[in-house]
Amino acid sequence: MLGPSDIEAVVRGYRPAGDSASYDTAVAALSQERPMWPRTEFSPGHFTASGFVASPDRQSLLLIHHNKLKRWLQPGGHIESDDRTVESAARREIAEETGIADLVRVGSSLVRVDAHSIPAHGHEPAHIHLDLAIGFVATSSRIGPLDEVLEAEWVPFDDLADFGLDTAATAGARRLFEILS
Numbered sequence: 001m002l003g004p005s006d007i008e009a010v011v012r013g014y015r016p017a018g019d020s021a022s023y024d025t026a027v028a029a030l031s032q033e034r035p036m037w038p039r040t041e042f043s044p045g046h047f048t049a050s051g052f053v054a055s056p057d058r059q060s061l062l063l064i065h066h067n068k069l070k071r072w073l074q075p076g077g078h079i080e081s082d083d084r085t086v087e088s089a090a091r092r093e094i095a096e097e098t099g100i101a102d103l104v105r106v107g108s109s110l111v112r113v114d115a116h117s118i119p120a121h122g123h124e125p126a127h128i129h130l131d132l133a134i135g136f137v138a139t140s141s142r143i144g145p146l147d148e149v150l151e152a153e154w155v156p157f158d159d160l161a162d163f164g165l166d167t168a169a170t171a172g173a174r175r176l177f178e179i180l181s
Helices: 005-011 021-029 086-098 157-163 167-179
Strands: 046-056 061-063 076-077 101-105 112-118 129-136 153-157
Touching: 005 021, 005 086, 005 129, 021 046, 021 112, 021 129, 046 086, 046 167, 061 086, 061 167, 076 086, 076 129, 076 157, 076 167, 086 101, 101 167, 129 157, 129 167, 153 157, 157 167
Parallel strands: 046 129
Antiparallel strands: 046 061, 046 076, 061 153, 101 129, 112 129
């Protein structure tokens, strides 16, 4: 089971390339008295795991259209109690959302740490997701079946601006592309 020391090691192993506000928020969250990875922790929020996934030819990025947020993002989601590492949580989420399970990790640290607000939805209050993003290359470009998302698509790196990615997702994609170049 993933514990606080595991998350702390992953967060502290990351070095922000530019704006460090999200990283600073994640480091501050490590000192909370309550663990910040259960998805039931809303004050102020919880850690999540995602993956920036390059296509086998390393020319495109895998994006999903998020059901609740209604926008394009990298695949990812909540860390579950049976996840052993942040990487295994990211791999599970990618497979659940896109059907892609055969992945090769890129680099030994995160490609992005992002703190972003999640609006209230149903019984969940507004809260913060502290997303820990890992870089991968897929060994196959076959997507599907899709059960958890509306769409999943390989988007050429040069076309990412057309998908309305936020600053954090754009920075994560750029970092993955830099590592692969």
